[in-house]
Amino acid sequence: MTAATTVNLGPVDQIPLAEGRAFAVDGRQIAVFRLRDGTVRALDAVCPHRGGPLADGQLDAEVVLCPLHMNAYRLADGCSTTGQPPVAAYQVTVDDHGDLRVQIG
């Protein structure tokens, strides 16, 4: 197991409130979501069902819905509540400078 590394994705302001945006990080596509209460969550950006872009999905405090077929994934751990395989979840935080820091590895 390789050591986890933290990657700076830039200002959290890139993501409008209660929406998601996708980032390419070290060969992966990661969707970062900014919840209405200001917390951030990160999941793999691609829906395992048919490859839909999760960053385009609508979200609430619990789940994001894939825009293609409305499959739901829990923001906390990536598990699907509609019977699909899970997506990977990543640790993500906002640092003191207002930058997004995602942990991969």
Next chain:
Amino acid sequence: MSEISATRRRLVVIGNGMAGARTVEEVLERSGPERFEVTMIGSEPYGNYNRILLSHLLAGEEADGDIYLNPTEWYESHGVRLLSGVTATRIDRYAKLVNTDDPTTPTVRYDQLVIATGSTSFLPTMEGMYTDDGAFVAGVFPFRTLDDTRGMIAYARHDHSTRAVVIGGGLLGLEAARGLQSHGLSVDVVHAGTHLMSAQIGPDAGAVLQRSVDRLGIGVHLRARTTALLGSERITGIRLQDGTELPCDMVVIAAGIRPNVELASRSGFTVERAIVVDDAMRTLDDDDVYAVGECVQHRGEVYGLVAPVWEQAVVLADVLTGADPTAAYHGSRTSTKLKVAGVPVAAMGLQAPERDTDEHLVFAEPRRGIYRSLVIRDDKLVGATVVGDESKVAFLTQAYDRGMPLPEERLRMMFDLADGGGDVAVEDLPDDLQVCNCNGVDKGALVHAVQDGCTTVQSVMDRTRAGKGCGSCKVQVCAIVEWAAGGALTVDPSANWYVPGIPLDKPALMAAIRAQHLTSVSAVFAALAPAGAEDARSKMALASLLKMMWDDEYVDERDARFINDRVHANIQRDGTFSVVPQMRGGVTTPDQLRRIADVAEKFDAKLVKLTGGQRIDLLGIRKEDLPQVWADLGMPSGYAYGKSFRTVKTCVGQDFCRFGVGDSTQLGIDIETRYQGLESPAKLKLAVSGCPRNCAESYVKDIGVVAIEGGRWEVYVGGAAGAHIRKGDLLCTVDNPETAVTIVGRFIQYYRENANWLERTYSFVPRVGLERLQAILVDDSDGIAADLDEAVARSVAAYQDPWQQDAAAPATSGQFRTSLPLEVLPKVPVR
């Protein structure tokens, strides 16, 4: 072991048929084997089998092994002692013992006893039925048990058997006849009654059924009493009361059933037509002795169908285990639905009207073997007979069982009028029939979800994702779930909510939004959702509703929009988008076409396609290119992505067409110019045709306008030609195009304010009813026509073209940023 036994109650069940076995299953489900030591005494030497399927076994549609409900291993694995091939001879109530004919277990001790002795074939008195030693003459069979059925099959297959007579023209007799026919025998049915199935259906229905049975080649003899069976070694024929003789090689007796009450009677229990029980299924004579099934008389009724038996077993198990000591059986409304010799027959309640005020609807088409009769009292269905057709049976059964409200137009109870609300006989659909064609969910998966514990339609849909595509299968999904749950469906409180995250129906939601002046989606959640929780599934519908209600005052939060509405294009399977510029009335110009061609080349559109709504679709456009695409096009959005007013299709009309009687093109352009892009609960597709030849397909649009001779225009609403096909209803005929524009807007606004989310007009119009719509929108019966006109005018005034708005500057940070940064898009194949 003995210690446990001492503390367990000894439950003894006499009878191992469907009633006894079901009772034991229900008991074990409630309390497990640790509380009861269960002994079952069954006179047949088998485990428990499904007696209903014996006719299928006879017809070769089921294999011998397939009809077992519980094989003998089941009893072992559930800790049930089965004494099979043993007959109970007497119940000693004082010693709490059952005596049997089995020398190895002559007595069985009980704490509680259930009598489930069922019934046997009624054997009319006929000469020559028995041999001297009391056995049946070879070739004579009652039709009741697995052994009877096996015997019939073996005998029917003998070379010497070519003709059979079935005595009894009821359900079982007809099924026996059909089964025997499948073994190559020619069959006659001899029935003492005046018409077939006289216990369930009236003479007219019986006559229609008889034609169908005749056509199958089965001879029917009515009002015919069999007095003698002929032949000494084996059967050679029968003789009727009038002296007629029918030659045959075998005789099957299916002249009804009689409850088995000898044991109870002999043991001192109250027996009238059957063993008398109270609402707890307890005998009148002994608090520890119960009875269940076809051997029981409850409130004067003796049942011979399986559904009441199941209901009794559930009550009895609740009482026995104490799971619900107050459980009570109140009798059953019996409805029968079966295939009689291949002909579907459904019967419930009254066969004919009884009071002057009863409504009676009859439709008979004997040539096709169709008969339908309904009896309605006080707006409730109290009786129905349907022969030869099952399309409406599921609906009628529900209406009868639950006293559901009936359609005002009674005809709809008899016929499927093409209106999107069609009913199907769900029980006859095969398990592998795909019900939801969008998400590939078959009937079996729905039934499985119910068996796994889903008790609401919504939970089944959530679990299987059925009905979550285009939604056109929802009616069928509901029907299947209701059928699978067998009435055990709990009412889904959320079914009436406008959105899943807020427990209010549309009128209450709108009232609360107005009263509290909630102008943004987040404000609605904070004020009205449980614990103020946001719900992703509710956002899109709320955004649309608030925009409709507040127009300029609406506080637009972009996260509340679905992706299509955030970027004003329709998301495709690879994450690219389709772009459809507006072409009002389907009219374009060489200049527009040039610009579209330039854009298609510049942005490498992978497919350029004409749409059904008379526009041009550019497919495979990358999200990040959208603003430049719009800028280059310089055309307004066609709203091909929204739950909104979409398009108006037109024909060329009177300017060019030699048949045209109205300027349909201009009216289409006028309607689209006025109502473009208005958000609505579901998409709205319109058309205007210049004459009744209807080249623009106005009859099958959400709103369709048709010019007729004399300068007048017909306005149709509620049509569809997508997942559902429905011809629209004629709302009104107006004298000029201006009035047509007004009426169209009034309907759109009424629909926007009153339809459920995603409820297309083809459902909305029949739900509200055409007459009601005409009253409100044309005659202004409620005095709201002016309000509707004003409200839609406000929305029209607030309209802004989203393309030109967002092309200049993004509405949010990264609005057009790719969401799949490592994918090379588009992925669509190039033609």
